[in-house]
Amino acid sequence: MQLASSICRWGACAAALSLQLALPSVATAADPFASNNGIYPAPSSWAQPYRTANFAYPQQDGPSAWLKATSGQPLSTATAPAYVMALKRHLEPSLRKMIEAPEAWSPAANGWYDMPWVAQGDAENGREPILGSFTGQIVLKRTFAASGLKVDLQNHTVIYYDATAAGTLRKLWANPMRPDRSGVNFAEGAIIVKAGAVSPTPAEWPVVEGAATWTVFRPPVSQVVAHNQGKAVTWKPELTPLRALQFDIIVKDKVASPQTGWVFITYIHDKSAPGRGAWDKLVPLGAMWGNDPDFARQPDGRDPQGGPLRETWINPDAPRYGLATLGWGGRLSGPIDVSERHNVVLTNGKVLKTTRASSCLSCHGTAQSPFISNLYPSPNRAFPPDGSPFPMFEPGSTQWAKWFANRSGQQPMDAHVGSVGLDYDMLVMFALSNVEAATGNAPPALPRLKAH
Numbered sequence: 299m300q301l302a303s304s305i306c307r308w309g310a311c312a313a314a315l316s317l318q319l320a321l322p323s324v325a326t327a328a329d330p331f332a333s334n335n336g337i338y339p340a341p342s343s344w345a346q347p348y349r350t351a352n353f354a355y356p357q358q359d360g361p362s363a364w365l366k367a368t369s370g371q372p373l374s375t376a377t378a379p380a381y382v383m384a385l386k387r388h389l390e391p392s393l394r395k396m397i398e399a400p401e402a403w404s405p406a407a408n409g410w411y412d413m414p415w416v417a418q419g420d421a422e423n424g425r426e427p428i429l430g431s432f433t434g435q436i437v438l439k440r441t442f443a444a445s446g447l448k449v450d451l452q453n454h455t456v457i458y459y460d461a462t463a464a465g466t467l468r469k470l471w472a473n474p475m476r477p478d479r480s481g482v483n484f485a486e487g488a489i490i491v492k493a494g495a496v497s498p499t500p501a502e503w504p505v506v507e508g509a510a511t512w513t514v515f516r517p518p519v520s521q522v523v524a525h526n527q528g529k530a531v532t533w534k535p536e537l538t539p540l541r542a543l544q545f546d547i548i549v550k551d552k553v554a555s556p557q558t559g560w561v562f563i564t565y566i567h568d569k570s571a572p573g574r575g576a577w578d579k580l581v582p583l584g585a586m587w588g589n590d591p592d593f594a595r596q597p598d599g600r601d602p603q604g605g606p607l608r609e610t611w612i613n614p615d616a617p618r619y620g621l622a623t624l625g626w627g628g629r630l631s632g633p634i635d636v637s638e639r640h641n642v643v644l645t646n647g648k649v650l651k652t653t654r655a656s657s658c659l660s661c662h663g664t665a666q667s668p669f670i671s672n673l674y675p676s677p678n679r680a681f682p683p684d685g686s687p688f689p690m691f692e693p694g695s696t697q698w699a700k701w702f703a704n705r706s707g708q709q710p711m712d713a714h715v716g717s718v719g720l721d722y723d724m725l726v727m728f729a730l731s732n733v734e735a736a737t738g739n740a741p742p743a744l745p746r747l748k749a750h
């Protein structure tokens with residue numbers, strides 16, 4: 299229960315909760331290869347297609363087209379901008395329409411693949427039917443007060459694996475009831491993308507002007523906020539219009555990123571960028587290929603000599619709202635990634651009204667099986683909505699620094715309890731949690747620290 303409720307707001311994982319509660323036996327309870335949660339709008343209200351998930355993984359592993367195009371050097375803040383621009387160009391032919399005309403785009407027709415075991419859920423969890431999207435946390439309006447956000451926002455994301463990454467999925471899920479969790483090691487050149495769209499209209503948040511419009515079938519934000527306040531809510535999904543805001547690409551590239559093996563990149567909507575469509579207005583916010591562990595024992599996470607981070611590059615021309623939600627010490631994190639947390643209760647008793655507590659790689663570095671550590675540097679596995687008290691270690695402490703280490707993807711964060719590393723992949727972690735729940739092998743419980 300703790301596991302599932304702690305990560306419900308991230309969508310995929312909540313399938314674990316429904317499986318645990320509803321499950322008389324494994325075989326009939328869930329289809330690992332379902333496209334969505336099976337909760338559809340009335341046929342009269344939606345005339346466009348429903349996206350079908352693509353599990354037809356390639357039978358042969360082929361060479362990665364991207365690696366042939368790279369310079370073959372370790373990344374630095376000087377070379378990151380060119381890498382980031384080239385990667386987006388490389389993916390444009392198959393992904394421009396996923397952003398700009400999502401109803402007409404299909405993963406199978408464009409060489410992209412889905413994760414099994416993450417479709418099931420209630421009306422606000424699992425994959426919804428129109429785009430196959432997952433639902434994310436609520437971001438409080440105060441997070442973007444400076445850029446004029448007038449309402450709390452919610453994000454919905456789609457996630458796809460390229461043919462190289464799908465080779466790893468083919469092996470992992472060869473038997474969907476008995477995945478070999480010890481072998482999660484994406485092939486060199488594997489690319490995984492995640493695109494996120496948010497609920498505010500341009501009137502509610504001017505920065506989304508000119509962004510692509512998507513529709514998903516989810517409950518409105520008001521219901522989720524009421525639920526977060528502890529009220530009993532009967533979910534009523536609606537056709538919900540969204541604006542595409544953030545586009546992430548991660549690449550397994552041990553040459554560019556020898557320590558973690560991954561390059562994490564995000565692009566965000568810039569209403570004043572030139573271009574013919576919303577795809578062109580997704581401009582780099584930055585890239586990161588390590589957690590800058592040399593500075594992880596500093597209270598502010600930065601170089602005490604005043605130098606810049608060495609394993610994060612931030613685009614100086616990125617729209618300003620993107621800088622409001624960078625990660626700890628300025629490490630990369632995107633506007634929908636909720637690195638900025640409010641009402642954090644430190645283990646030394648201090649309460650921080652606002653703090654930056656994460657980064658792409660620190661959060662993804664918790665990908666291990668079983669799922670035992672919080673995504674944030676917290677002694678507690680629970681995962682409250684932003685604004686509720688959230689216990690965390692002291693920034694710069696030994697425990698905090700564990701989240702900001704550089705490890706290979708096969709080295710789990712918590713090797714001491716026998717977990718295995720999942721190569722920085724969150725969705726694999728949630729899918730495996732769902733299999734474990736479905737097969738009655740829930741992960742071991744950790745002691746909880748009660749902060750309230």
Ligand code: HEC
Nearest residue numbers: 308490492546562563564631632635657658661723724725
């Ligand atoms: C606080 C945690 C957190 C942070 C910070 C974060 N992510 Fe994620 N990410 C997740 C979770 C959880 C998922 C699983 C799917 C979902 O719920 O959207 C995910 C999924 C993804 C995926 C799909 C593959 C996978 O691992 O499941 C990509 C790609 C991705 N994130 C990229 C990024 C990038 C790039 C950044 C930084 C700009 C970032 N993420 C920051 C938590 C985080």
